[in-house]
Amino acid sequence: MKLYRSDAALQQEMKETSLPPGTAALWALGQAGFLIQIEDKRLVIDPYLSNKTAGGLWVRQFPAPVTPEQLPELEAVLCTHQHDDHMDASTLAKLYPRQTTQFIIPRAHAGLMASWGLGPERIIGMNHMESATVNGVEIRAIAAMHDRFEQDDQGNHRYLGYVIRCGGLTIYHSGDTIGFPELAEWLKDERIDIALIPINGRDYARTAQGIVGNCNYREAADLAAAIGADMVIPMHFGMFAHNDENPAYFVDYLYTRYRAQKFHMMTAGERFIYMK
Template sequence: MRTYNSGPALMQQIRETRLPDHALALWALGQEGFLVKYGETKILFDPYLTNWVFELAGEPWSRRFVSPLAPEDCEEIDYVIISHHHEDHMDKQTLQALSRHEQTKFIVPRAHLSLIRSWGIREEQLIGISHLEIVELSGDLSLEAHAAMHEQLEQNEEGEHLYLGYVLSLGDIRLYHSGDTIGFPELVAWLQVKQADIAMLPINGRDYVRRGSGIAGNTNYREAVDIGAAIGADLLIPMHFGLFPHNDENPAYFVDYLYSHYPEQRFHMFTPGERFIYMK
């Protein structure tokens, strides 16, 4: 059976991956965690690389698989992008470890800046962002935030959104990472204008039982596919499955729905630690 790299070997693969123009590489790290490489720039989305949720809450929050990367493996990361403050997305232990590298910048919903400051991350490493704001990164990279509806839109007293998704522009490639969200008309309208090449959306869904346990829901596999198709994405990537058995969905349903309703739609379903290269 084929296995993918992990630990220092995976970081070496990331470091040694060379990309042509108009291309990027993606590595899946579990849940909504992805590492993106464009040129020599390395970006992490929502890295949950520890077992912190289980340490806080106990069962049933044990991981189904060990993270392909440990925090100490992650050298030379330029940007860490956080969608919202849930511990499997804004992982205190991972972020504190990554903050030891002075070159690493953290792009965080402005609503959560005070919390992340309290974790000891230096002010010069922090970049706050909110709905419809754009941050210019290095070279030809930029990031635009869009409000996400993790069951509902939520804002703090200052009007800053608690949940965000992002359109990351890398040269002429646009990648949409939804964060945790359900579908809503405004989201589709925003994204249709952006013409994302890659759309990454959760498929774990929501239901009465999980809501009663305090688990906020997301798009299910049908909503994720329909949104991706509606915004005209070239490639769909399902995420937020496989890590926690009690908050999961079978990704085969995502594939079956695509096959039945959008048979020409491109997609890729990751194994943790797998590398995928996208060329425009």
């Protein structure tokens, strides 16, 4: 059974989608990766479009729906943190030659990008509560707690999420994080239209293997409700069998606790159109 969409029609759709004001289109790329379009502005977040992590237990359950070269023109590429399935050197190296594209990363990882041969000319390093505007798209960094806060010697957070504003819409991509009280406080006044939050969770067995944890399905739903997100889209499931969660649990928990909360489940290659 085909569990994902990957074809020439998808590539054409990504390049030719036209949106009215107040509308966003999101394409799921797998794991925490998304192509986001608001009006005529496009950016991609955490694109893992290679097999870089392959080995041992880390076996992709489906191939990438597109290659880096098949993505449309982009205002920016955002990476939330340095794990191969979020900040993929192979994918970034193929996107870096695009001269009109900016790269937004945690400042703590600027040296790593340089070691990959990606110079500083179009790299914007970010830290908690810092903002940047790229071709009309406002991007604000929010610290994430991937089990815990981690900072470099200069106090730059290694894990970030991003609040993205454009065309009257606000989208929050949490990156990899667990839920914690400060996060809800930072976000509750942001008027989030769409929240992208991981649901794969954490447990003793995975911690023993050195796998760093995220929100589970309950925390993701609770966080979306706490920040008043109009729509929540769960992410970070389905890619690796040993670090996964059944998204049906997320849906069941929403139905039980937050029946009025809008949500959408996405499969790789799917386009979802949101109208405010």
